[in-house]
Amino acid sequence: xxxxxxxxxxxxxxGAGPGTGPADAGPVKTRPAVTKNDTPPAGQKGGGVLNVFSxxxxxxxxxxxxxxxxWAVMTSFKDDKSIFTSPWALPDTLHFENWTRAWNxxxxxxxxxxxxxxxxxxxxxxxxxxxxxxxxxxxxxxxxNRFIYYLFIGGMSFPIILALVPxxxxxxxxxxxxxxxxxxxxxxxYSLPFTVFFxxxxxxTLPTSVAEAAIIDGASHTRTFFQVMLPMARPGLISVxxxxxxxxWNQYLLPTVLNTDPxxxxxxxxxxxxxxxxxxxxxxxxxxxxxxxAMLPVLAAYIVFQRQVVAGLTAGALK
Numbered sequence: 484x485x486x487x488x489x490x491x492x493x494x495x496x497x498g499a500g501p502g503t504g505p506a507d508a509g510p511v512k513t514r515p516a517v518t519k520n521d522t523p524p525a526g527q528k529g530g531g532v533l534n535v536f537s538x539x540x541x542x543x544x545x546x547x548x549x550x551x552x553x554w555a556v557m558t559s560f561k562d563d564k565s566i567f568t569s570p571w572a573l574p575d576t577l578h579f580e581n582w583t584r585a586w587n588x589x590x591x592x593x594x595x596x597x598x599x600x601x602x603x604x605x606x607x608x609x610x611x612x613x614x615x616x617x618x619x620x621x622x623x624x625x626x627x628n629r630f631i632y633y634l635f636i637g638g639m640s641f642p643i644i645l646a647l648v649p650x651x652x653x654x655x656x657x658x659x660x661x662x663x664x665x666x667x668x669x670x671x672x673y674s675l676p677f678t679v680f681f682x683x684x685x686x687x688t689l690p691t692s693v694a695e696a697a698i699i700d701g702a703s704h705t706r707t708f709f710q711v712m713l714p715m716a717r718p719g720l721i722s723v724x725x726x727x728x729x730x731x732w733n734q735y736l737l738p739t740v741l742n743t744d745p746x747x748x749x750x751x752x753x754x755x756x757x758x759x760x761x762x763x764x765x766x767x768x769x770x771x772x773x774x775x776x777a778m779l780p781v782l783a784a785y786i787v788f789q790r791q792v793v794a795g796l797t798a799g800a801l802k
Contacts, residue, residue, distance in 0.1 A: 552782075555774055559771040562578055581768040581771070588769075591757075594749060594752070600663055604664070604667040605671050605731055606724060608671040610720055612671065612675060613723070614678075614682055616679050620683050635675070636676065644736065650740075651741060661741070661744035662744075663747055677723070678727060681722070682723060693715070697710075718791055721791035722791065728781070728784055729781060733781070735751040735752070738751065754777060
């Protein structure tokens with residue numbers, strides 16, 4: 484049977500073919516217009532509200548942190564009368580003699596130098612010993628590896644106040660009490676647990692192929708660590724160094740118990756000494772000047788190395 488593909492004849496309402504025209508086309512059905520809905524999805528609207536709320540909380544937090552700092556700096560340039568009569572007003576005259584009096588008469592220069600020596604020595608020792616211990620714990624498998632690692636973590640949770648009395652007698656028996664180098668050793672021991680914990684996780688994120696290539700080329704483990712792995716761990720070292728610097732610079736409990744020699748006192752002890760020695764006189768302008776002196780190095784260090792701190796904290800997450 485033969486079939487054809489000829490289409491059926493078009494009807495009068497088809498709008499095509501001979502004898503058809505507009506009059507025969509019949510009614511034309513139009514499609515209803517589609518209106519565009521500009522309303523965002525419910526999830527997107529909720530996310531926008533959450534962003535506004537989070538940014539508002541961050542702004543309030545920034546104000547709570549920055550305003551006391553600015554007020555302390557502003558107050559350090561006032562006289563004692565203006566501090567109480569107009570505490571929120573700008574100083575009419577900048578009294579730089581407050582800083583001179585705090586630096587010379589209150590011996591803040593001696594306290595600043597002692598703090599600089601103690602923090603510099605302890606920071607170098609903490610980073611050196613902590614990075615070496617963290618590298619071994621992160622890269623080498625040996626019996627007792629996890630036990631030693633958990634010992635360092637346990638040191639982070641041990642309250643330092645419980646160790647003050649035995650630490651005092653140990654330092655006294657070793658002849659390290661009331662000395663700068665004794666305080667440096669105590670600061671190193673106090674900062675090592677967090678340093679090892681932080682750097683162990685950081686060394687695990689570094690590629691092992693680089694260290695293996697150095698070993699194949701004939702480098703020893705010591706040379707591989709100092710010339711290959713340690714430069715690669717620079718962001719982590721800077722991050723943990725900033726945290727240790729903040730903690731050691733503002734340390735008060737340890738030097739109060741272990742460093743009672745007036746010639747070796749650090750800044751935290753000096754500020755307390757300045758406040759106590761005022762008696763009924765109340766040299767508040769000099770006290771605020773000394774407070775700003777102790778605060779400026781910490782702010783400067785964080786401002787200079789803030790990018791490295793963020794890079795070190797996010798290095799493991801971005802790997």
